[in-house]
Amino acid sequence: MFQKPRWRKFLSYVGPGFLVSMAYIDPGSMETDLQTGANYTFELLWVILIGFTFALIIQSLAANLGVSTGKHLSELCKFEYPKYVKYCLWLLAEFAVICADIPEVIGTAFALNILFHLPLWIGVLITGLSTLLLLGLQRYGVQKLEMLISVLILVMAACFFGEMNYVKPPVAAVVKGLFVPRLSGQGAIGSAIALWGSIIVPHNLFLYSALVLSRKVPRSVRAINDACQFHLIGSGFALVVAFLINVAIISVTGTICSANNMSDDIANQCNNLNLDSAPFLLKNVLGRSSSIIYAIALLASGQSASITATYSGQFIMEGFLDLKMRLWIRNLLTRCIAIAPSLTVTIIGGSKGAAQLIIITTMVLAFELPFALIPLLKFSNSNPKMGPHKNSIYIMVIAWILGVALTGFNLYYLITAFVGWLIHSKLPKIANVFIGIIVFPLMLIYVLAILYLTFRKDTAVTFTEPITLDQPMAQNNVEQGLSNSYEVVEADHIPYSEDLVDIPLPE
Incomplete structure (x- = not known):
């Protein structure tokens, strides 16, 4: 029986990692990178390094969970938690999707402003139609569409790499920023949280736990282990590319905005740097075409990230509620909710207010992370969920340490920032008292919810024993996902979702 070479098997598992990695080079990530480079030069590069290391660990855990159980994270949450907890987690997950979509709305509006000089608020309204148009183009094949978007984003990445070669950031300062943690003041802590949130x-x-189900994995120990390994390699490669792009953006911005001989015009642009004013960073490489190429890549980045957010929302809704919705309806629903705050802020605060809204939403995502991360960490180390495929104790210890450190860091910032705001607030004292009465109990509920998820004992059993046959040839066919007369009927029922690259509009 013909057996595929391992490298060909690996290629069939590459897609999900790259689709998910688009979220790491979306307008939200770009805005936080630009702000970080302009305000702190290379000081916060270590946050990027730790963030991407942690992202690789938890993405591998999410892939292992989906492959080993045949169910994605939201489905397992539905089976595990009581009804009221399940609905709370669903609402938080949906809110996270909306918060992730807001930067895509604003990023697209900035791109339209650069290309066609449209007012930001009009660009925000147009984004509702632009993503629906892009989803409609998927009838020509999702793989072709995502490839086109990826090429456009890689063009922008190449521009930043070229600019980095031109401005030549100080290597020693960049290396120090990557490996020596520093936080200069309260503002740096907020920026670090925004970076982690992006x-x-x-x-x-x-x-990601759902996308891995788009590949048929035979229910055997060897096949599951191979699939987990392939997803880890594919995800790792995609994350390394995204990591280098983020480092390049920060390095270019930090070098240009900290130069001793920069002109007053550049100094003014660095002091008010956001997505719509960033093209000047690429003038050395692209000249007069920098604005157009940057805007096209920004537009592609926003649209591609919006598609991944739509897929996320679809899987979240299906998993928690068993409710399916057409993708264009799902996208329109999410986009309309995201447009409301974006439109309000762009009308009142203009481009500066829109840029600040992106930073705020990325910080909100960091505070929401424990409600997806803790279930993932617990399920990944659970015998009833994973059986013999539960993750290494060393990986779990590292993941828990990073998760607890990140959550503690967020809580410290949340409490100190709020207390500092109360102390320096110009509101009447009675107003501060009422605000404190409202906010401090909410903080306590937040902490108690995290503790509940952390220490609650899992009860639901979802693991199914892998297939084992007596005949060596039949067992080998099971490992390869092949069917023959020796094979039991259950071996054909491999849990998977329809492959996203093979269908026009996944539902």
Whole structure:
């Protein structure tokens, strides 16, 4: 019986990692990178390194969970938690999708402003139609569409790499920024949280655990282990590319905005840097065409990230509620909710307010992360969920340490920032008292919810024993996902979702 070479098997598992990695180079990530480089030069590069290391670990856990159980994270949450907890987790996950879509709305509006000089608020309204148009183009094949978008984003990445070669960031300062943690003041802590929120997004955990089900994996120990290994390699490669792009953006911005001989015009642009004013960073490489190429890549980035957010929302809704919705309806629903705050802020605050809204939403994503991360970590180390495929104790210890550190970091910032705001607030004292009475109980509920998810004992059993046959030839066919007369009927029932690259509009 013909057996596929391992490298050909690996290629069939590459897709999900690259689709998910688009969330790491979306407008939200770009905005936080630009702000970080302009305000802190290379000081916060270590946040990027730790964030992508953690992202690789938890994405591998999400892939292992989906492959080993045949169910994605939101489905397992539905089986595991009581009804009221399940609905709360679903609402938080949906809110995370909306928060992730807001930067895509604003990023697209900025791109339209650069290309056609449209007011931001008009660009925000147009984004509702632009993504629906892009989803409609998927009838020509999702794989071709995603490939086109990826090429456009890689063009922008190449521009930043070329610019980095031109401005030549100080190597010693970049290396120090990557490996020596520093936080200069309260503002740096907020920026670090925004960076983490743009890298480790909650809905990506639900998405990746579902996308791995688009590959047929035979229910045998060897086949499951191979699939987990292939997904780890594919995801790792995609994350390394995304990591290098983020480092390049910060390095270019930090070098240009910290130069000793920069002109007053560049100094003014660095002081008010956001997505719509960033093209000047690429003038050395692209000249007068920098604005057009940057805007096209920004437009592609926003649209591609919006598609992944739509997929995430679809899987979240199906998993928690067993409710299916056509993708264009799902996208329109999410987009309309995301447009409301984006439109309000762009009308009142203009481009500066829109840029600040992106930073705020990425910080919100960081605070929401525990409600997807903790279930993932617990399920990944659960015998009733994973059986013999539960993850290594060393990986789990590292993941828990990073998760607890990140959550503690967020809580510290949340409490100190709010207390500092109360102390320096110009509101009447009675107003501060009422605000404190409202906010502090909400913080307590937040902490108690995290503790509940952490220490609650899992009860639902979802693991199914792998197929084992007496005949060596039949067992080998099971490992390869082949069917013959020796094979039991159950071996054909491999849990998988329709492959996204093979259908026009996945439902």
